[in-house]
Amino acid sequence: MKVLVPVKRVIDYNVKVRVKADGSGVDLANVKMSMNPFDEIAVEEAIRLKEAGKAEEIVVVSIGVKQAQETLRTALAMGADRAILVVAADDVHTDIEPLAVAKILAKVVEEEQPGLVLAGKQAIDNDMNATGQMLSAILGWSQATFASEMGIDGDSAVVTREVDGGLQTIKVKMPAIVTVDLRLNEPRYASLPNIMKAKKKPLDEKTADDYGVDVTPRLEIVKTSEPAARAAGIMVGSVDELVAKLKEAGAV
Amino acid sequence: MAVLLLAEVTNGELAIDATAKAVTAAKALGDVTVLCAGASAAAAGDAAAMIDGVAKVLVAEDASLGHRLAEPTAALIASLAGDYEHIVAPATTDAKNVMPRVAALLDVMVLSDVSGVVDGNTFERPIYAGNAIQTVKSSDVKKVITFRTSTFDAAGEGGSASVESIGAGDDPGLSEWVEDKVAASDRPELTSAGVVVSGGRGVGSEENFALIEKLADKLGAAVGASRAAVDSGFAPNDWQVGQTGKVVAPDLYIAAGISGAIQHLAGMKDSKIIVAINKDEEAPIFQVADFGLVADLFQAVPELTEKL
Numbered sequence: 001m002k003v004l005v006p007v008k009r010v011i012d013y014n015v016k017v018r019v020k021a022d023g024s025g026v027d028l029a030n031v032k033m034s035m036n037p038f039d040e041i042a043v044e045e046a047i048r049l050k051e052a053g054k055a056e057e058i059v060v061v062s063i064g065v066k067q068a069q070e071t072l073r074t075a076l077a078m079g080a081d082r083a084i085l086v087v088a089a090d091d092v093h094t095d096i097e098p099l100a101v102a103k104i105l106a107k108v109v110e111e112e113q114p115g116l117v118l119a120g121k122q123a124i125d126n127d128m129n130a131t132g133q134m135l136s137a138i139l140g141w142s143q144a145t146f147a148s149e150m151g152i153d154g155d156s157a158v159v160t161r162e163v164d165g166g167l168q169t170i171k172v173k174m175p176a177i178v179t180v181d182l183r184l185n186e187p188r189y190a191s192l193p194n195i196m197k198a199k200k201k202p203l204d205e206k207t208a209d210d211y212g213v214d215v216t217p218r219l220e221i222v223k224t225s226e227p228a229a230r231a232a233g234i235m236v237g238s239v240d241e242l243v244a245k246l247k248e249a250g251a252v
Numbered sequence: 253m254a255v256l257l258l259a260e261v262t263n264g265e266l267a268i269d270a271t272a273k274a275v276t277a278a279k280a281l282g283d284v285t286v287l288c289a290g291a292s293a294a295a296a297g298d299a300a301a302m303i304d305g306v307a308k309v310l311v312a313e314d315a316s317l318g319h320r321l322a323e324p325t326a327a328l329i330a331s332l333a334g335d336y337e338h339i340v341a342p343a344t345t346d347a348k349n350v351m352p353r354v355a356a357l358l359d360v361m362v363l364s365d366v367s368g369v370v371d372g373n374t375f376e377r378p379i380y381a382g383n384a385i386q387t388v389k390s391s392d393v394k395k396v397i398t399f400r401t402s403t404f405d406a407a408g409e410g411g412s413a414s415v416e417s418i419g420a421g422d423d424p425g426l427s428e429w430v431e432d433k434v435a436a437s438d439r440p441e442l443t444s445a446g447v448v449v450s451g452g453r454g455v456g457s458e459e460n461f462a463l464i465e466k467l468a469d470k471l472g473a474a475v476g477a478s479r480a481a482v483d484s485g486f487a488p489n490d491w492q493v494g495q496t497g498k499v500v501a502p503d504l505y506i507a508a509g510i511s512g513a514i515q516h517l518a519g520m521k522d523s524k525i526i527v528a529i530n531k532d533e534e535a536p537i538f539q540v541a542d543f544g545l546v547a548d549l550f551q552a553v554p555e556l557t558e559k560l
Binding site: 038122127129132133140141158163170222225230231236240245 | 262319321322323326344345346348349350351352353354355356357359360361362363364365374377378379380381382383384385386387388389390391392424425426427428429430431432433434435443471479482483488489490495496498503504514515521524525526527538540541542543544545546547552555556559560
């Protein structure tokens with residue numbers, strides 16, 4: 001079985017986000033960028049499937065700016081076999097919407113015929129939580145979102161999902177789209193020898209036009225603003241003082 | 253303009269708080285029709301009909317809709333979409349599973365976690381873990397939206413909408429339900445609780461979480477946790493508050509042993525009063541706290557439980 005893993009280049013999760021003064025967006029120039037943390041978990045899960053003999057090949061794909069090449073190299077260094085970069089934007093500030101990403105991925109799936117797509121449940125930049133579900137709808141495949149545990153059993157996958165009330169386990173027919181949550185695994189770090197080796201692994205470069213997908217956004221960004229700041233608080237010296245302050249504020 | 257709102261129905265019961273908050277958000281867009289779908293959904297439909305501002309309720313009962321599997325639920329909504337300009341739901345994990353699928357079936361974008369309605373096409377939503385608020389204008393003919401419930405007040409009762417039964421959509425038979433693991437609790441639900449007490453990595457173990465729970469029970473509060481605490485196995489996943497967990501905005505949020513990573517702040521910084529107890533005075537949680545106490549939580553939390 002071939003596993004396809006879409007990965008996204010996003011602002012590093014440790015970086016403090018700065019909204020541009022003109023309200024046009026978030027400043028991404030000269031900011032540390034990394035692989036979306038949820039996508040790292042997806043790559044890791046694919047590698048574990050391969051190590052367990054349940055997958056033969058791992059293809060990673062990224063859709064966005066040319067610099068996403070670095071993200072793909074990271075995935076290759078972790079253990080993916082092959083990469084596809086779909087250049088769909090020139091400006092690092094352009095975010096390709098999940099619907100367009102899903103349409104491109106659907107074309108990649110048609111070409112590559114994977115038995116499983118493993119994706120992060122959401123990207124930590126636009127926080128949409130949508131691409132996997134949309135891809136699944138376009139392909140007419142089964143979907144199992146927010147996976148914290150998964151096993152492949154012949155032509156189906158059993159997936160435990162993190163949901164509001166706790167956990168839900170479902171069984172989905174393969175081929176399937178599984179989107180992964182935080183507790184599925186802990187991604188490995190790429191070793192230096194593997195980083196070197198990854199430079200020689202194949203990376204195909206395509207464009208959105210190659211797949212005939214229109215990436216024109218459906219949502220026009222009117223403005224981006226800072227959230228309302230909280231008023232500065234005070235430090236209290238003891239539990240007694242805390243209790244007094246809470247009573248004063250009518251909180252208890 | 254008509255709005256179709258997917259109610260949150262779990263095992264035949266309406267999650268009234270989440271649904272009523274989404275009704276408040278949806279009312280600004282037009283007449284609201286609520287869809288209650290499930291293996292049994294009639295009682296949920298009757299409850300939804302009483303929410304103030306609901307014009308009509310559709311009840312779809314079918315075994316295939318029993319566990320809110322994405323495929324049959326999305327197929328049903330897509331089959332009803334013709335009559336509505338807005339298709340909305342509270343941003344629960346169920347809706348986040350279903351609504352993007354609905355949007356793609358309709359070839360439109362989804363608007364997730366919307367926190368503000370500007371007009372019928374223009375919406376505000378948090379991005380980057382709430383570190384920025386984006387205003388976006390949709391050019392799609394239909395808008396598929398999930399509403400962040402913590403930013404809307406629940407609509408009251410007093411409605412008397414008509415209830416109509418409808419058939420299920422096509423079940424493509426792609427997935428089947430195996431089991432739910434849901435912890436029974438007498439505590440209030442995390443996203444609708446007036447008070448939340450949360451513990452983080454500093455709590456140290458699952459056993460020690462009892463300290464947090466005691467304080468919560470004293471205050472009639474829900475219990476929350478940081479990602480670090482959940483990852484370490486101190487607390488179950490459904491307690492996680494944060495960017496990708498639950499978003500809460502209670503009147504009082506008490507964070508004990510939580511350092512305050514931006515991903516956690518994203519889930520609680522709209523709380524009215526925030527109390528932080530941490531032994532590290534440099535912890536970022538103090539930057540959003542109204543009242544900060546630098547102390548060992550193993551002393552401060554029991555003392556607080558006793559003195560409140």
